[in-house]
Structure formats: C-alpha cells, structure tokens
Amino acid sequence: MASMKARILSLAAVATLVAAGCSSGGGQTSEPAASGQSLTMWTFKQSHATALQKAAEQFTAQTGIGVKVEAVTPDDVFKSKIQSAAQTGDLPDVLEAHAAGEDLELGASGLLADISGDVNDAWKGRFLPSTRNAGVLDQGRIDRAAADSPFKQAKAGSMYAVPFTAGAFGIVYANKEKLQAAGLSPDTPPASWEEFVAALKTSTEKDPQAGGLSLGLKVSQVGFNWIYQPLAHAYLGKEKFQGLFGKDTAAGFGSPDGVKTLDLYAQLTPYWMPGATTLGIDEADIAFAQGKSAYNVGGTFTLAFLAQNGMSPDKVLTFPIPPSETGAHKDIVMAPLALTSLGVTSTSKNRAAALKWIDYVTSPAGAGIVAKESLDLPATDLGAEAATLMGPELAALQKYFTGDPASTYDAGDTTFFPGGYDQVKPGDAFVRLSPLKELDPAQAGKELDAIFGAMWKSAE
C-alpha cells in the first residue's frame, strides 16, 4: 500500500514537472491579445518604470490587458538578470533596452523576437526619421561585426525593437544664476567654441571652486563622446571627421587636422570642476544641480535628471556644443538618435498583447503620458502637442534636432568605427589629454592612432 502510494506520488510529481517544463519559457505559441491577459515588462530606467505604469493604467482601461512594469537597475544588474532569466526561461514579455546596440544583440542572440512583419510603415512613420530603423539589423552591421558576434548568425532586415525614447548627447547646461553673477548673459548661448571657452574662463575666475565645467569623467569616454566628437565633426566636416577613426593614420588623430581638434578640446583643461575625473555621470549632474559648477555637459535626457535633483528647468540655459569659429561648419545640429527601444521576448506567450502594448506606448497618446511623467523625449514625434505634453523646456531641446544636413552630427552613425570598437580606451587617452595634461595634443593624437590601429588589427 505504501509503495503504491509512493508510486502515485512519484507519477504526480513527474506529471507536475512535465507540466511546469511545458509552461515555462521556450514556447513560441502566442495567444491573441485579449482582455484579462497580463503582461510583464522590465526596464533599466527607474524614472521610466513609474511613467510606463501610468501609461499602463490607461492601456488596461482601454483593452483589459494588464501590464506590470519592473525596473531593474543599474545596467550591469539588468544585464545579468536578463542572462540568468534567459537560461531559466523566465524572461518577461517586453524589454526596454538600449537602442541600436543592446536590442540588436539581444535579438541576434535569440532573446527578442523578429517583429519586422508586425511593424508596418504607418507605425514606423510615427517616429522621428533618424530613429525609425534603430531596431533593424542591416547587412552593413552584420558585415562589420567581429567573427564571433551573434550578428553573424542573424538575418539582415530583422527588426528586434521599436524606438521608445530619443535624444542627443553633447548638450551644455548652464546655471543662469551663476552666469548672471559672472556678468554673462543668462539668455544668450555662446555662438562659438571660442566664446564658450571665454565664458568658462570668466565664470571660473569669478568662482574658482564652483564656476567650472562638470562632466562625469570617471566614465572616461564621456568627454570623447559628448564634447570632442560633435566639436571635431563641426570643425572638420563629416568626411574628415570619419577619417580620424580610419586605418589611414595620415588622416588620423595625429594628422595636423586631428591635432588641431585635440588642441581645441584641450582648451577646457583649466576649467574642469575640481575632481571631475572622480565623478560618475549622475554624480556630475548632481554636482551641477547643487551649484558646484556653472556648466555641465550631458544629453537631452539630463534635463529630467536635473529636475529630479531639484534644479528647475527654467534655471538653466541649454545649447549644443558650440562649433569653432575656424571650423568647416558654423553651427551644430544634433541628429536625434534612439536611446531606448522596446522589444517582445522570443519566449513570450503573449506576443499579440505585447505588441498591442508597445503599439500603445509608442502612439502619441501613450508616448505623451510617458514623456510627461518621465521628462524624457519620446522617439514618437509628438508634433504640435510636444510643448503641452512635455513642458516648454524639454520641447525646446527639440529645436537642436533640425537644421542644415551638412552640419548635422549623428552620434548613431557608427559605420566608420572598427569592429569590436571599445570606447573606454580612447576615453582614457582623452582624460590623459585633459584634465590630466599627461599628453599634449600631438602625443594624444599619436596614442589615439595607435589605439584605433590596434582595434582595426584586432577586428581583422
């Protein structure tokens, strides 16, 4: 009797395990979107979680489909959680990932589903033009990838995500009160790099401890990415700028043109806020919000963070990195790039409902709710509604997105970088150029050419 009981219990246990195995992950089957379904979503941005949950309430009211949004921060925790969830089949239905990179890697690795058949032209047409194809893996990207990259196994034309938030790097924030105190105009941005450096000199002389420029140089590549690249692009023009990163060192950073751009960047050296190299990106923004610097460099997304840290948007003057008077272009236009994107996981059993949710949250209504709550620019073009939904300061940042195409700096264009490009190495060299002054512009040029030469060689 006892053995019979044990046998029945064993069979029941096996049946339960089989049922559990069948129901957890791995399945490609999808139910049609229906009221009563419940979706799970992970984001790596805390500020987006609340905003998305607010949009989800509206979505649930309209469709009856529930959405539970969970923030997983910081980035390395988000990544390792996805890694372990992928192994155990516990991925959520929807993921918000870094756009035009992380989302493509997740898709090519089989974690995000190809939704190219679901996102039609009308849907794509909602987005700012330069962000529309951010989630599409093109042949060029596959060709440039290293031999062991998962891109090599993916199909060109696959779409793994739709853009969600957009923005641009290289936006300068200036504290209006400090500008006024230093005798500078709080309403007129400097017209050129030279005027900007002169304004920095004035504000630093007025307040040596808290009149300088803050930037989170503990993440060494931010000076290179956010200040140098737009500056060099405007100074040299697109072709020569892209040539800096190429195999031909005659046109590289050590060339006369390259050294001149490095020299322009090095002019910042006396004006960094004390200890800038020990600050992370958020810490530098907080230092600016606390009045420890007069200027701060970030992206369009920085405005929301400053507001969260007590700095009212109307207290700051914003402008893109100004171009040099002696450069090829006399103004800088920042092409908006997709910053984050939304994808449906390949293991989701609620694919139709997940797509419906993404459709809603990237519609003007859904994106408007998220933008208003998070103070983050959506990739969805909100048109005339932008100022009402996002507030005048955030909407004003969009004016830097349009202008002469020749002057437009597109940080999303990575076609000229070596495969396996690692931005930390040139970033470290830039920190050694400024503020550390361990290298002069000519030495930095040589070192950067060596770094990029090694990357090209490594990619071969």
Added chain:
Amino acid sequence: MASRWKEWVTGWAFVFPAVALFAVMGVYTIGSGLALSFASWNGFTPNWIWVGLENYADLLWADPALAPGVRRAAWNTLQVCVAVPLLTVLISLPLAVTLNSVRRLRGLLRSVYFLPYVTTGIATYYAWRYLLEPEGSINLMLRSAGLGSLAQPQGWLANPSTALWTLILILVWSAVPTATLLYLTGLQAIDPSMVEAARIDGAAPRQVLRRIIVPLLTPMTAGIVLLGVRDSLHGFQIFLIMTNGGPGGHTNVLALETYELAFFKGLAPTLGLSSALGWLLFVGAVLLTLANARLLRRVR
C-alpha cells in the same frame, strides 16, 4: 548486514546535502568557468563558440587592443599585491604587540581598532570618497595644519600620482583589524615563561620582539600575507566604486578588468575572455602562495 546498510544510508543522508551543494555550487561552477575560458560567449546566445587557447593568447599578447591594457593592469595589481600585505604586517604587528601589553582600556582600544572590519566595505568606500574630495576633510586638515602644499586641489583620487597609493592605504586600513586580531591571538598563545626567561637573561624589549615574538608569529604572518595577496588579487569593489580604474586608467587592476570584460563591454562576447583572465589570476595567486610559503619556510 541490514544494520551496516542502514548505517551507510544514514551516513550518506547526512553527507548528501553538503556533497550536492558542493557539486552544484563548487564543482559545476568551477568546471563551467574553466570551460568558458576556452569559448566565446556573450551570455545570451544558446551556444558557445569554442576558441581553444585563443582567449589566453589574446589577453597575454595576441590582441593588440587588449594585451597592453592587461599588462598595465597587471603592473598595478602587482604593486597592490606587494604593498598591501607588507604594509598590513608592518602596521598590525607593532599594533598588536602594543595592544597586548596595554593594561588599561584594553577592551575599548581593541574595539576601536577593530571598527573598520565591522563596517560594511561599500559604505566605507563611499565615506572615504567624501574624505578624499578636493574640499574633503583630508585636504581641510592639511590646510588647517599649515600643510596646504600637501593638499591635492583635484582630490586624492583625481591625481594619477596619488590615486593608486591612496587606494592601497585604504585597503591596508581595512585589512589591519583582522591582521591585528590574528596577531593578538598568536601573542596570547606564546608561553609567557619564554619571554620571561629572555628578559631574565638580559634581552631588551626590542630583542625579545625580534628574536622571540616575531619568529613565533611566523605562521600568523604567513596567513596574513596570504589573505592580503588574495584580497589584492581578487578585490575589485574598491577600484570600481572609488575610481572605476581612473583617472585615465591609472588604477585599473586585473580583477576590475575581469569585471569590466564580463559586464561592461555592451553585449560583446567577452565572457570567455573574462573567465580566462579570472583563471590567470588564479594561477598567479597559486604561484604567489607557493613563493610565500617557501620564503616563510626558509625564514623559519
């Protein structure tokens, strides 16, 4: 026969949880980590790509974009590995001897010196960052004491010539309490009659320390040096939190490089490289341990 069988089952029932835990958490993890060091993987794709010894070769010499950085990190790691155990011993031994001879407030003093150990590492690293800022307490104290020329206007962590040694000193500060406690334990195990006999024979306190106490504490010193080497090789939190390897890569160490390769290379397939670097660190630790054991045996 039945009783022996029962005994065998009972024995295994007690041992099995520990064996299973070790098999899953120990053997599997170590084996999987070793296998990964011969593969290329980003943590997401279903399959690993086997690359043989390529990861090791890339780290040591073959990849021009990788190997120079690893060598610089190795040099920084070596400085930490030598300086931290050495300074820990040089500070904690005299401290333990002093604490052992103090009669009044002994308990209080021991608690005070043990405080850094009981405070959470991450929290203290943040506290140290505030102290080391340009306007932090260390610069303030130096300026107040008329030693303003020694203050660091950019902060102690932003100057390439002070950053690594500042981190080394903080590591020593956090290692001294355990080392002192170990030495105190060792001191209390020494037979007082030996010290007494030496004193009666006319040995000065300095000679007692050098000729009797230090040799008798050699096993403790070996243990402290080994702990210091291990922490220096594997510890990356302090470097991650306080400098992230900066400024300009001046405080990058191998353990931080391993962490960066695993988690901060986008989703590039660098987990195999990270694992290979971890195994190189393991080999380095074994070699240093053997060298240390041999050296101490010779001293003894």
